[in-house]
Amino acid sequence: YSRITFTQPPITALIMALALFARRLAASSLPRTTGVAMPRLSAALSTSASKSSGDSTDMVVHFREPDPSKPKLVLAYSGGLDTSTQLSYLHNDLGFEVCAYIADLGQDDLKTPEEREAVRDKAAASGAYAYYCRDLRKEFVTDFVFPSIRGNAIYETRYLLGTAMARPCIARGQVEVCNIEGARHISHGSTGKGNDQVRFEMCYLGMDPTINCVTLWRDPAYCEKFQGRQDLLDYAEAHGIPVTATKKHSYSEDENLMHISYESGELEDPAYPGLTDEYPGLVLKKKSKDLLDTPDEPADLIIAFEKGTPVSVTNAKDGTVVTDPLALVLYLNEIGGEHGVGRIDIVENRYVGMKSRGCYETPGGTILYNAHYDLELLTIDREVQRLRDTLSIKYAELIYNGMWFSPEFAFLTTAMEKAQEFVTGEVAIRLHKGNVMNRGRSSPVSLYNKDLVSMDVHGGFDPTMSTGFIQTLATRVKASNARAQLAQ
Numbered sequence: 214y215s216r217i218t219f220t221q222p223p224i225t226a227l228i229m230a231l232a233l234f235a236r237r238l239a240a241s242s243l244p245r246t247t248g249v250a251m252p253r254l255s256a257a258l259s260t261s262a263s264k265s266s267g268d269s270t271d272m273v274v275h276f277r278e279p280d281p282s283k284p285k286l287v288l289a290y291s292g293g294l295d296t297s298t299q300l301s302y303l304h305n306d307l308g309f310e311v312c313a314y315i316a317d318l319g320q321d322d323l324k325t326p327e328e329r330e331a332v333r334d335k336a337a338a339s340g341a342y343a344y345y346c347r348d349l350r351k352e353f354v355t356d357f358v359f360p361s362i363r364g365n366a367i368y369e370t371r372y373l374l375g376t377a378m379a380r381p382c383i384a385r386g387q388v389e390v391c392n393i394e395g396a397r398h399i400s401h402g403s404t405g406k407g408n409d410q411v412r413f414e415m416c417y418l419g420m421d422p423t424i425n426c427v428t429l430w431r432d433p434a435y436c437e438k439f440q441g442r443q444d445l446l447d448y449a450e451a452h453g454i455p456v457t458a459t460k461k462h463s464y465s466e467d468e469n470l471m472h473i474s475y476e477s478g479e480l481e482d483p484a485y486p487g488l489t490d491e492y493p494g495l496v497l498k499k500k501s502k503d504l505l506d507t508p509d510e511p512a513d514l515i516i517a518f519e520k521g522t523p524v525s526v527t528n529a530k531d532g533t534v535v536t537d538p539l540a541l542v543l544y545l546n547e548i549g550g551e552h553g554v555g556r557i558d559i560v561e562n563r564y565v566g567m568k569s570r571g572c573y574e575t576p577g578g579t580i581l582y583n584a585h586y587d588l589e590l591l592t593i594d595r596e597v598q599r600l601r602d603t604l605s606i607k608y609a610e611l612i613y614n615g616m617w618f619s620p621e622f623a624f625l626t627t628a629m630e631k632a633q634e635f636v637t638g639e640v641a642i643r644l645h646k647g648n649v650m651n652r653g654r655s656s657p658v659s660l661y662n663k664d665l666v667s668m669d670v671h672g673g674f675d676p677t678m679s680t681g682f683i684q685t686l687a688t689r690v691k692a693s694n695a696r697a698q699l700a701q
Contacts, residue, residue: 270323270346270350272344274344276342276343279342280310283310285397286309286311286312287390288303288312289400289402290332290344290402292335297336298339298445300336300339301452312394313345315346316382317349317350318350318470321468332346343394345390351538353382353470356382357379358378362581363522363629363633364605365582365586365602366605367605368612369562375472375474375575376409376467376472377408378471378612379467380617381617381618384413384420385416398425399417400427400429402429403430404430405431407565408615415615419619462478464478465478470543470546471575472500472574473573474571475573479493480571500550500555507647512528512548512644512645513528513530513644514643514644515639516581516584516642518637518639520637521632521633525541526544542581543577545580546577550576552646555574556573558570580644583649584649585636585640588640588654588656592635592637592658601629604625607625608625608629637658638657638659640654
């Protein structure tokens, strides 16, 4: 604790304190439960050559042998201006041998072989000795998206956590690469004002308490050298890094197959665009249609769940059936986006203490959240549901704050999975003009008793018993009312 002083930048001091906590909790977090798996060496990765096969976007390339006298570092890389400049700076100015790592979570700029090769070539030009592209799309769905749906995780009642749940998935793959490459240093490109710096580093340290995080946007020398976009462009040009100098809009995007987020730039004014202007660029236009452009004919779906996990989607009109987890989410994104589902513009509370404004498109996630919760109300005991809903607030908060690999998250995940024991059945959904309308639900383990609740069938309920029940319930109310009258 003596290493934490008031001379540290505040956010660095906070993360150092959290890191000490992470080092303490790492050992206590075994064995892991569903959704909090420890890093493991992937059989899909080979460090010997470039690799890609079938529909996988996995690629591993070693451009040269690293200098054994220099420390190795794995950088979470995007191929953009910021991380390309950081890669070069880490190599040329700080003396690291850098392995560039990018996780394919379904973002648009990794869809084609040409786009993936362009990112690879830029990493080489920026000074990387190796490049890993990990195809994590399916495990992102099964290990992170679906557990979040099962836990009813929604932050501040509106945000479905698309960015937050992606960070532990990216971090897990990045720590794997550190293990493969023998790197003891790790880095990300997140800014010193946002949530992601905390999320990444808590995940890193929650999995490997001995790893060293190098965070350039909290390094005073780096921040002094790069005070604006032009400084980054000048450095890139001086070091032969191919970048695009033009940028039509100043907002930023973060995309994966769960959602796309837009923030900063023009969007930093929470009142903009209001009712008279339009959103800038492609904000709220990449994964969904504006309501005015959506079809007049609705889409009808049947979504099946087993123990809270989505297992199939059936289009009731054209007969399409999708069962593969990744394909299921992609299909719901496509049809949900076509009908304008999952578009929000919100202000949220960042973990680091400030408010931020974000716009989100989450079509598939919004459909799954609504269908899943509807089935829960049919199958979960009332008191279990209420307790689970209370815990879901904390569950979502932990995901938002980057605590996926913490013992408290493992504890809550166990409780969430227990609550899903009987969440099996089907939900009929209609999508129309941005709405997700529940049209019916059924389950072989339903707690709903039609005869018991029917106004037309006597059933197994004796209504005369309600008199005593109501009188007992009224005892507290009558006592409170009598006291109020005496006080007058």
